[in-house]
Amino acid sequence: MDARFLGIAELAQVPSVAVVVDVMRAFTVAAWAFAQGAEKIVLAGSLDDALALKARHPDWVAVKDGPAAPGFDAVNSPGLLRSFDLGGRTVVQKTTAGTVGALAVKDAELVLCAGFVVAEATARLLRTRASDRVTFVITGEDGRADEDLACAEYIAGRATGAGTDPGAFLRRAAASRAAAELTLGVRQGVHPDDVALCLEVDRFPFAMVAALEGSLMVLRPQAMPSPTDRDPV
Structure with a gap:
């Protein structure tokens, strides 16, 4: 598999297959939303777009980065969102980097959104599709966020069938600027x-x-075989 790792601004053309990575925190939050029962997540292009969607669909759950704000139901935090019952609900998500990255490749044939929490399932889907060329969109810090790059490199390794140990990649993410800012x-x-x-x-x-x-x-979530049924590596 030919893997490329690009920031959003470096996307000169529409890739065939794109994996948009935002570990801290957009796509960790998205995964938690699905785990809490959400049916789908609409990725909004702006805060105004998110509020307009919420106004048209009052039963939808609007999520944004930063502090709580009028019109929004939750903030972009997995620790806070995990207490929400989202059974059958639609979530509208607008974040600084993750949703921007996904919308930047909206015309790709296949767009996956990922973080460490769905790494193996993402890699398995890439293997199932037998994707020859994959563009990993590193959304944080203009393409330099080490937590996103580490996750992307880990998924790329798993997608090739390598028995990649996540330890070193997780240590990079834990030492990243984003992790420090969240902790502090x-x-x-x-x-x-x-x-x-x-x-x-x-x-x-x-x-x-x-x-x-x-x-x-x-x-939307796409179920993959359980870890006990992993492809041989």
Whole structure:
């Protein structure tokens, strides 16, 4: 598999297969939303777009980065979102980097959104699709976020069938700028467990596939075989 690792601004053309990585915290939050029962997640292009969707669909759950704000139901924190009952609900998510990255590749043939919590399921889906060339979109810090790059490199290794040990990749993520900012409270809308939750490898047995549904970019979970049924490596 030919893997490329690019920041959002480096996407000169639409890739065939894109894996958009945001470990801390957009796609860890998305995975938790599905685990809490959400049916789908609509990725909003702006805060105004998110609020407009919420206004048209009052039963939808609107999520944003940073502190709580009028019109939004939750913030982009896995530690806080895990207490929500989202059974059958639609979530509208707008974040600084993750949703931006997914919308930047909305015309790709296959778009996966990922973090460590769905790493193996994402790799398995790539192996199932026999993807020859995969573009990993590193969303944080203009493509330099080490937690996102570490996760992308780990998924790429697993997608080739290598018996990749996650330890070194997790240590890089734990030492990242994003992890430090979350731990020190530099960022708002944070739960004390957020970093630990973002570093749980393969917590969930599904990949997350984003696709255009009409004018909306919609993220849905795709169940993959359980870890006990992993392909031989």
